[in-house]
Amino acid sequence: MLLLLLGIIVLHVTVLVLLFVSTIVSQWLVNGEHTADLWQNCTSGPMFQCLASSTNEWLQSVQAMMILSVIFSVL
Numbered sequence: 187m188l189l190l191l192l193g194i195i196v197l198h199v200t201v202l203v204l205l206f207v208s209t210i211v212s213q214w215l216v217n218g219e220h221t222a223d224l225w226q227n228c229t230s231g232p233m234f235q236c237l238a239s240s241t242n243e244w245l246q247s248v249q250a251m252m253i254l255s256v257i258f259s260v261l
């Protein structure tokens with residue numbers, strides 16, 4: 187029983203770490219001079235330029251759920 191509880195605790199801590207890393211990391215997709223993540227898309231050609239991610243409804247809902255999951259996991 188103690189081993190099961192320890193396994194559950196380790197699993198939860200691992201999930202929390204992955205949640206924080208996936209929310210905070212600044213580059214999810216790197217393709218040459220173009221990087222994209224949950225918050226912005228950047229191009230580093232002759233001039234470094236960052237634009238906000240698209241305003242798709244699904245992307246805004248993912249952003250909201252990521253922030254809410256971080257807040258609720260801290261609570």
